[in-house]
Amino acid sequence: MKLKKIFMFSFRFILVFIALCFLVLFLVIPLFVVFYNAFSKGIGMYWGNITREETIEAIFLTLKILIVVLPLNTIFGIACAWYITKYKFRGKKLLLTFLDLPFTVSPVVAGTVFVLLFSVNGLLGGIVEKMNIQIIFAFPGMVLATIFITFPFVARELIPIMEEQGQEMEEAGRMLGARTWQILLKITLPNIRWALFYGMVLCSARCVGEFGAVSVVSGHIRGKTITIPLEVEILYNEYNLVGAFGVASLLCIIGLISLIFRKWIEKRDPQNLYRQIHRYGD
Amino acid sequence: MSIELIDVSKKFGTFVAVDNVSFSINRGELLALLGPSGSGKTTILRIIAGLEKADTGSVILEGRDVSREDPRDRGIGFVFQHYALFRHMTVFENVAFGLRVKPRKLRPSEPEIKKRVMDLLSLVQLDFLAHHYPMQLSGGQRQRVALARALAIQPSILLLDEPFGSLDARVRKELRRWLRKLHDEIHVTSVFVTHDQEEALEVSDRVVIMNQGKIEQIGTPEEVYFSPQTPFVFQFLGDVNLFHARELSNGEIVFIPDESKGVEKKIFVRPNQISISLTHSRNNPIPATIQYINTAGPMVKIELMDKKGNPLLAFISIDEYHELHLKKNMEVFLGVKSHHTFENIPNF
Numbered sequence: 001m002k003l004k005k006i007f008m009f010s011f012r013f014i015l016v017f018i019a020l021c022f023l024v025l026f027l028v029i030p031l032f033v034v035f036y037n038a039f040s041k042g043i044g045m046y047w048g049n050i051t052r053e054e055t056i057e058a059i060f061l062t063l064k065i066l067i068v069v070l071p072l073n074t075i076f077g078i079a080c081a082w083y084i085t086k087y088k089f090r091g092k093k094l095l096l097t098f099l100d101l102p103f104t105v106s107p108v109v110a111g112t113v114f115v116l117l118f119s120v121n122g123l124l125g126g127i128v129e130k131m132n133i134q135i136i137f138a139f140p141g142m143v144l145a146t147i148f149i150t151f152p153f154v155a156r157e158l159i160p161i162m163e164e165q166g167q168e169m170e171e172a173g174r175m176l177g178a179r180t181w182q183i184l185l186k187i188t189l190p191n192i193r194w195a196l197f198y199g200m201v202l203c204s205a206r207c208v209g210e211f212g213a214v215s216v217v218s219g220h221i222r223g224k225t226i227t228i229p230l231e232v233e234i235l236y237n238e239y240n241l242v243g244a245f246g247v248a249s250l251l252c253i254i255g256l257i258s259l260i261f262r263k264w265i266e267k268r269d270p271q272n273l274y275r276q277i278h279r280y281g282d
Numbered sequence: 283m284s285i286e287l288i289d290v291s292k293k294f295g296t297f298v299a300v301d302n303v304s305f306s307i308n309r310g311e312l313l314a315l316l317g318p319s320g321s322g323k324t325t326i327l328r329i330i331a332g333l334e335k336a337d338t339g340s341v342i343l344e345g346r347d348v349s350r351e352d353p354r355d356r357g358i359g360f361v362f363q364h365y366a367l368f369r370h371m372t373v374f375e376n377v378a379f380g381l382r383v384k385p386r387k388l389r390p391s392e393p394e395i396k397k398r399v400m401d402l403l404s405l406v407q408l409d410f411l412a413h414h415y416p417m418q419l420s421g422g423q424r425q426r427v428a429l430a431r432a433l434a435i436q437p438s439i440l441l442l443d444e445p446f447g448s449l450d451a452r453v454r455k456e457l458r459r460w461l462r463k464l465h466d467e468i469h470v471t472s473v474f475v476t477h478d479q480e481e482a483l484e485v486s487d488r489v490v491i492m493n494q495g496k497i498e499q500i501g502t503p504e505e506v507y508f509s510p511q512t513p514f515v516f517q518f519l520g521d522v523n524l525f526h527a528r529e530l531s532n533g534e535i536v537f538i539p540d541e542s543k544g545v546e547k548k549i550f551v552r553p554n555q556i557s558i559s560l561t562h563s564r565n566n567p568i569p570a571t572i573q574y575i576n577t578a579g580p581m582v583k584i585e586l587m588d589k590k591g592n593p594l595l596a597f598i599s600i601d602e603y604h605e606l607h608l609k610k611n612m613e614v615f616l617g618v619k620s621h622h623t624f625e626n627i628p629n630f
C-alpha cells in the first residue's frame with residue numbers, strides 16, 4: 001500500500017520533470033538566447049539594429065502584407081465557417097480536409113507551386129504577362145503565398161463554436177423578418193466575436209512569422225521583397241549575429257503579445273467562461 | 283389568418299417524419315398538436331413556418347399557397363422549444379429585434395419601438411427585467427420573453443413549440459392558463475405543440491393527435507376525449523384498462539367469458555369507470571386482487587390484478603375508499619360502468 005503510494009508519487013514527479021525539461025529546453029532557453037544575443041553589444045547597438053533602414057523596410061513590407069492578408073482571410077474564414085456549419089451539402093468532409101492543407105503541405109512546396117504557376121512558362125504565366133503585372137518575386141506573390149499559408153486559422157477557430165451554437169438563433173432571426181446580412185451582422189458575428197478575434201490574432205502571428213513559402217516567392221530582392229523573417233536570415237548569413245538576433249527578437253515579442261492576447265480573450269469571452277465553469281463544475 | 287395543410291409529407295433520408303398530413307386551422311383558433319415524442323409535431327410546425335420544406339403537398343395561409351415563399355414573408359411568430367433567445371442582447375433588445383430589422387420605410391421610430399417593446403414586456407409581466415440578459419432569467423421568464431419577441435412583429439399566426447416543455451408542473455399550469463387568456467385577448471391564430479394531453483385538452487379549441495407522422499384524430503377536447511376514434515387516441519389521453527371480453531349474439535357483453543359463446547371483443551375502460559364491490563354481483567362480476575393503493579391525490583388510485591394476471595387500474599373517490607375499507611391483497615369484484623370498443627383494430 002505504502003509502496004504503491006510512493007510509486008504513484010514518483011511517477012507523477014517524473015512526468016512533471018520531463019514536461020519541465022522540454023519546456024526549458026525548447027522554449028525558455030531559445031527565447032533567452034535570442035534576447036541575450038540581441039542585447040550582447042548593449043542597448044544602443046540593439047536599438048541601432050532594429051532601426052536600420054533595411055529593418056524598417058522589412059517591418060513595413062511585413063505590415064503591408066498583413067494589412068492585405070488579414071481582412072481577406074477573415075472574410076474567407078467567416079464565409080467558410082458559415083457555409084460549413086449552416087448548410088448541409090455533399091463534400092463537406094472533403095472541404096474540411098482541404099482546409100487543413102496548409103498545415104500538412106510544407107510551406108516551401110506551397111511557395112514553389114506559386115512560382116511554377118506564375119512564372120513565364122507556368123500555367124497562369126501567360127495571362128499574368130499579358131496583364132503586365134509582376135507577381136512572382138514581388139509583393140502580389142508574397143501576399144498570395146501568405147494567404148495560402150494562413151487561410152485556415154480563422155475558419156478553424158470559428159467552425160467548432162458555430163457548430164456548438166447550432167442555428168436556432170439564426171432561425172429565430174429569420175422568423176422575425178431579418179435578412180441574411182442582418183442575421184450575419186446582428187446575430188452570428190456578435191456571438192462568435194471572441195473566437196473570431198482570436199482566429200485573427202493567430203492568423204496575424206503566422207502571417208508575420210511566415211518564412212518558407214514567402215522566401216521562395218520573394219526572390220530575396222533587397223529593399224523590395226524582404227520581410228522580417230527574411231531579414232533575419234540575410235543578417236544571419238552575413239554573420240551579423242547580433243543584428244539577426246535583434247530583428248528576431250521583434251518576432252519573439254510579436255509572438256509573446258499574441259499569447260497575452262489569447263489569455264486576455266479567454267478571460268473576456270463569456271462563452272468560454274461558461275464552458276469552463278460547466279466543465280469544472282459538473 | 284387561416285392555415286391549411288394539404289397532403290404534406292416530409293422524409294429525412296428514408297425515414298418518414300410526416301406522412302400525408304392534411305388539416306386546417308380557422309382564423310383566431312388555438313389549436314394543439316398533440317403526440318408522443320418523435321411523432322412529427324415539430325416538423326409540421328417548421329413546415330408551416332417555412333423553416334423546413336415539405337417534400338410533397340402545400341401550405342396555404344389565408345387562401346395563398348406559400349409553399350415556395352420565404353419564411354420571412356409569412357408573418358408568422360415562432361416560439362422555439364428551447365427559447366432561442368439572442369444571448370448577446372438584453373431582454374429589451376431581444377423583443378425589439380423584429381422591429382429594428384424592418385426596412386427603413388416600415389420601421390417604427392425609436393420612441394415608438396420603445397413604447398411597443400415596453401407594452402409587450404408588461405403584457406408578459408417582465409417589464410422590470412428589460413435590461414437583463416437571457417442568461418440571468420429563469421426558464422419561465424425566458425419563455426415569456428420568447429413569446430413577447432414573437433408577438434412584437436404583430437404576427438397573424440403564432441406557432442409555439444412545446445412552450446412549457448422544460449418548466450416545472452406548477453409554472454406550466456400557470457403559464458398555460460395565462461396563454462389561454464392572452465389568446466382570448468389578442469385572437470391570433472395559434473398552433474401549439476405539446477406531448478402533455480392535459481395541457482392540450484385544457485388550453486386548446488381543437489386538438490390534432492399525431493402518431494408516427496400521421497394524424498390519428500382531429501376534434502374539440504370533448505370530442506377526442508369522449509369519442510376517441512382509435513385505440514391509440516383513447517390510450518394516449520389517459521390511463522386505460524383493456525378487457526378481452528366476449529359479445530353474445532344478443533349484444534350483451536360478458537367479462538368472464540365462456541369461450542364457446544359469442545365473439546371476442548376488446549373492451550377499453552377508463553380507471554374512473556370501474557366500480558369496486560366486496561361481493562360478487564351481476565354488476566360486479568370480475569374478481570381481482572388489490573396490489574397497491576395510493577391515496578395521495580384527489581382520487582384514490584388502486585392497482586389490481588385479475589385472475590389471469592393482467593394488471594388493472596381503478597380510480598375511486600376517497601369517501602368510497604373509506605366506506606369499503608379496502609386493503610392490500612384484498613379480494614374484490616370489479617364492474618364496468620361505461621366502456622369503449624373500436625371496430626377493426628388490427629395491431630392492438
Ligand SMILES: Nc1ncnc2c1ncn2[C@@H]1O[C@H](COP(=O)(O)OP(=O)(O)OP(=O)(O)O)[C@@H](O)[C@H]1O
Pocket residue numbers: 294298299317318319320321322323324325326477
Ligand atoms: N433534421 C432532421 N434530420 C433527420 N431526422 C429528423 C430531423 N428532424 C426530425 N427528424 C426525425 O423526424 C421525427 C419527427 O421529429 P419531430 O422533431 O417532428 O418530432 P416531435 O414530435 O417534435 O418530437 P418531440 O416531442 O420529441 O419534440 C423524429 O423521429 C426525428 O428523429
Ligand SMILES: [Mg+2]
Pocket residue numbers: 323324325363443
Ligand atoms: Mg419537437
